[in-house]
Structure formats: structure tokens, C-alpha cells
Amino acid sequence: QKEVEQNSGPLSVPEGAIASLNCTYSDRGSQSFFWYRQYSGKSPELIMFIYSNGDKEDGRFTAQLNKASQYVSLLIRDSQPSDSATYLCAVKTSGSRLTFGEGTQLTVNP
């Protein structure tokens, strides 16, 4: 079992729709969870992180964490073509290491 798994892509949504990105992790002791966006040819940029069960909102982005189910998700409301990128889920594990999922490629169609 992979340490961090993301829903397989690619994911395509129309402009203005909600994009839903999902991630599961295997280490039940993990405490911090991160979502990064990576445009082609660029380095990852942090969208948001979450520690506590429940929802955390930042503008059009909402991260959801359910530690009992070992599940974290990212919702993007009112998706824009500029949101088209690869989204990486990352989990902070021992030694402050970040372990990344394989990424989900999102395309928002105008």
C-alpha cells in the first residue's frame, strides 16, 4: 500500500463547477496534511494545509480532513481555467518529511 494515494486522473470540469480532489494516507499517526498546486514546468506551490478534523476554507479552496477514515480532500469552487494544474497531496511523516501522492491532473474547460 502506498503511503499517500490520490484519486486517479486526469480530472476535467467545466468552468464554474466544483472540482473535488481526494487523498488517502496509510500512517494513522500523521498529523499535518498539505495540498500543493504544480503548473507544468514549475515547482509546487502551497495552497493550504490542515491539521484538525473538519473543514478549512481559504477563498475558493476548502480542505477537508477525516483522520478516522485517513482521508483528506480539496474542493475548488467556481473553478477557473487558471486552476488547470496538477494537484499534489502531501502528508508530513516522521522527521518532518513530506510524502507526496502521485498527483491529480485537473483541467478546467472554458
Add this chain to the structure above:
Amino acid sequence: SAVISQKPSRDICQRGTSLTIQCQVDSQVTMMFWYRQQPGQSLTLIATANQGSEATYESGFVIDKFPISRPNLTFSTLTVSNMSPEDSSIYLCSVMGARDGYTFGSGTRLTVV
């Protein structure tokens, strides 16, 4: 968040040679991380570099192939040694900044021919 200057941004190297990648951070950080991102893949941690101690390597990565230096709290280098075409990847450094956010350098795109 910390600002990282990484160089070179890209290079094309002959097999059998070595390339040293540098990362300079605008603030002092305890831990720096080196990642590899192979074409079409996600990020894989190579090693964690702490100032004043040996780097800690992940499974599958060895010091002879990827020696790391960490002379102070703002700088680190990663060397890719005795390169082969399989080493063609993007190499990224990262630091853990304030409030637990991890920042990445702009990456080094390495092509080995």
C-alpha cells in the same frame, strides 16, 4: 514564507560527469530537503540535510551517488554523481518555514545525454 534561490535552473550533462545544485535560503532554517521529480511523476524525497550533521538518506538513495553539503543554516548543495540518463529529472530543494508551510526552490531540470 522563506524564499529559496536554486541554481542552475537547467543543465545538459554528459553521462559519467557530476553536477552540483545549490540552494540559498533568505532565512535560517534547520532542515532542508532534497527531492527528485522524474518525468511525469510526483516528488520523491532524496534526503534531509541538517546543518552540522550528516544528511539522512531515504531508501534507494545513497551518499556516494547524491552527496549533500550543509555548511550553514541558509545554504545546501546536492551533487548528482557519475550521471546516467536515468538521472534525468527535476531536482528540488525545500525548507520548512514558519507555521509549518514547506517552500520549494524553482527546481533544476537535469538532462543527461
